[in-house]
Amino acid sequence: MHIYSEKEIREIDHQAEKNGLPVFTLMENAGAGLYKALAGKISKRQTVCIAAGKGNNGGDGIVLARYLLINGYQASIYLPFGPPDESSPAGKHLAYLRACGYNAETEWLHADVLVDALLGTGFHPPLKEEAAGVIRALNEEKAMKVSIDLPSGIQADTGTVNEGFEADFTLCLHGFKPSAFLMPSERYYGETEVVDIGLPQTGNKRVWSGEDAGMTLPAIHSTAHKGTFGTGYLLAGSDTMPGSALLAAKGAIRSGAGKLIIGTSRFAAGAIAGAVPEATYEIDGFYKTAKGKLPDKIKAAAIGPGLEEEDAMERCVKTLLAEEDLPVVLDAGAIQKRKYSKRKIPPILTPHPGEMSRITGLSIEDIQSRRIEAAGQYAKEQHVIVVLKGRHTVMAFPDGDVYVNPTGNAALAKGGSGDSLTGIILAFLCTHSSIKEAVANAVYLHGSTADLWVESGGERSMAASDIPELIPAVMKKLEEKRRRAE
Numbered sequence: 208m209h210i211y212s213e214k215e216i217r218e219i220d221h222q223a224e225k226n227g228l229p230v231f232t233l234m235e236n237a238g239a240g241l242y243k244a245l246a247g248k249i250s251k252r253q254t255v256c257i258a259a260g261k262g263n264n265g266g267d268g269i270v271l272a273r274y275l276l277i278n279g280y281q282a283s284i285y286l287p288f289g290p291p292d293e294s295s296p297a298g299k300h301l302a303y304l305r306a307c308g309y310n311a312e313t314e315w316l317h318a319d320v321l322v323d324a325l326l327g328t329g330f331h332p333p334l335k336e337e338a339a340g341v342i343r344a345l346n347e348e349k350a351m352k353v354s355i356d357l358p359s360g361i362q363a364d365t366g367t368v369n370e371g372f373e374a375d376f377t378l379c380l381h382g383f384k385p386s387a388f389l390m391p392s393e394r395y396y397g398e399t400e401v402v403d404i405g406l407p408q409t410g411n412k413r414v415w416s417g418e419d420a421g422m423t424l425p426a427i428h429s430t431a432h433k434g435t436f437g438t439g440y441l442l443a444g445s446d447t448m449p450g451s452a453l454l455a456a457k458g459a460i461r462s463g464a465g466k467l468i469i470g471t472s473r474f475a476a477g478a479i480a481g482a483v484p485e486a487t488y489e490i491d492g493f494y495k496t497a498k499g500k501l502p503d504k505i506k507a508a509a510i511g512p513g514l515e516e517e518d519a520m521e522r523c524v525k526t527l528l529a530e531e532d533l534p535v536v537l538d539a540g541a542i543q544k545r546k547y548s549k550r551k552i553p554p555i556l557t558p559h560p561g562e563m564s565r566i567t568g569l570s571i572e573d574i575q576s577r578r579i580e581a582a583g584q585y586a587k588e589q590h591v592i593v594v595l596k597g598r599h600t601v602m603a604f605p606d607g608d609v610y611v612n613p614t615g616n617a618a619l620a621k622g623g624s625g626d627s628l629t630g631i632i633l634a635f636l637c638t639h640s641s642i643k644e645a646v647a648n649a650v651y652l653h654g655s656t657a658d659l660w661v662e663s664g665g666e667r668s669m670a671a672s673d674i675p676e677l678i679p680a681v682m683k684k685l686e687e688k689r690r691r692a693e
């Protein structure tokens with residue numbers, strides 16, 4: 208399930224045209240694919256009105272109308288801005304439809320099913336008043352509402368919306384557009400489905416699906432012992448925030464960390480040791496690491512939950528990053544504005560939008576309106592892995608790959624939920640051989656705990672401490688997915 212920006216879609220179309228597959232043909236494929244997807248959702252008793260604009264999005268709607276009519280559906284076409292230019296691909300498809308003998312054009316948009324083919328990736332704000340009026344009229348209709356590619360009035364790449372078609376579902380062509388994962392634009396999409404139009408998938412941005420997680424979760428062999436996966440080192444918790452270390456540690460233990468050393472204050476160790484008897488403790492590990500000392504033979508490290516930014520932090524991070532082969536997660540207090548040099552294993556930063564704003568200098572609003580782009584840019588520039596938390600957590604890698612997480616909900620919007628995520632990532636860095644898969648699966652698993660919670664509990668009531676307790680059931684589901692993928 209790939210994600211393409213407007214620019215990428217334009218380049219893909221251009222390449223296809225150059226290589227012999229013109230937009231006219233892609234439009235034909237789009238219409239046929241849209242028909243297949245839509246026919247399963249509607250009946251021949253229902254009337255379908257396709258509101259088509261003058262661009263290629265409208266052309267897709269015109270081809271869809273032909274397939275519906277050929278197959279006995281009651282379809283009509285509404286052209287509020289007039290017919291497309293005769294020489295354009297959409298204009299040629301309209302001429303072909305007319306030549307087939309169908310008199311489908313109407314001035315009447317009332318129907319059981321309304322298809323929005325007004326504006327697609329070619330829309331650039333501000334929305335003209337004429338188009339806004341049509342979108343408003345469509346929204347007022349009581350009908351099943353379907354958008355082609357993206358809801359009209361929504362931009363492909365940003366989440367900002369002034370006025371848009373409110374779809375019940377959207378049939379996305381070739382792949383998703385970033386705005387399907389941004390707020391508030393996401394709300395206008397309704398349910399989404401990708402329609403294949405015969406082009407190879409070439410992008411480096413995609414949704415990290417449950418299938419991906421199942422395929423990449425490592426198997427546990429019967430010969431495994433506590434040392435099989437190596438030791439995780441967690442630098443977390445302080446006298447005032449001992450709970451952060453607890454939440455991260457429990458996340459790590461429940462996610463399969465064989466051995467865990469927690470570097471924390473004496474007070475915090477005393478406060479949490481009873482709840483995490485599996486771990487060993489490095490008292491004042493933070494200050495020891497700041498002085499250049501690390502426990503022997505650690506496989507991965509995470510630093511930040513429950514730690515304040517202070518002078519020793521920079522020295523501590525420096526010690527960790529000096530170990531070229533050591534995967535390191537930087538969270539909370541360890542996320543500061545700094546320059547990273549290229550490293551064999553890129554540091555993994557887990558900022559929420561506020562922290563992302565602090566380290567990039569961009570406003571939170573700007574980051575949120577283009578999360579995929581903002582995370583991707585920082586990851587490339589700084590040679591780091593960015594896990595930009597929030598709805599649809601974005602994972603961006605220095606090589607340009609970006610994964611968007613489909614799991615999770617507002618139940619996770621609580622203090623402490625990020626601490627558990629850090630622990631889960633730490634455990635997965637120990638158990639996975641691929642850093643990318645470790646990060647993506649950890650984020651997927653973390654979000655899935657909230658999805659499981661809302662099956663029986665209210666979003667509001669979930670606490671961060673519920674996350675580790677929900678991991679075993681979610682892990683079982685993932686393990687089943689893994690077995691099915693074998």
Ligand SMILES: NC(=O)C1=CN([C@@H]2O[C@H](COP(=O)(O)OP(=O)(O)OC[C@H]3O[C@@H](n4cnc5c(N)ncnc54)[C@H](O)[C@@H]3O)[C@@H](O)[C@H]2O)[C@H](O)CC1
Nearest residue numbers: 233261262263264326327328329330331333334335338356
């Ligand atoms: N590879 C693919 O995915 C393919 C997708 N297809 C479809 O093509 C559209 C994009 O088509 P394009 O012609 O570039 O643009 P649109 O149809 O989205 O829009 C052009 C249309 O919109 C008007 N317009 C632009 N901005 C505004 C505004 N602010 N207010 C009002 N009107 C505006 C403009 O004047 C034009 O009339 C993509 O979404 C897919 O649906 C191809 O069919 C095949 C390949």
Ligand SMILES: [K+]
Nearest residue numbers: 323326357359
């Ligand atoms: K549309």
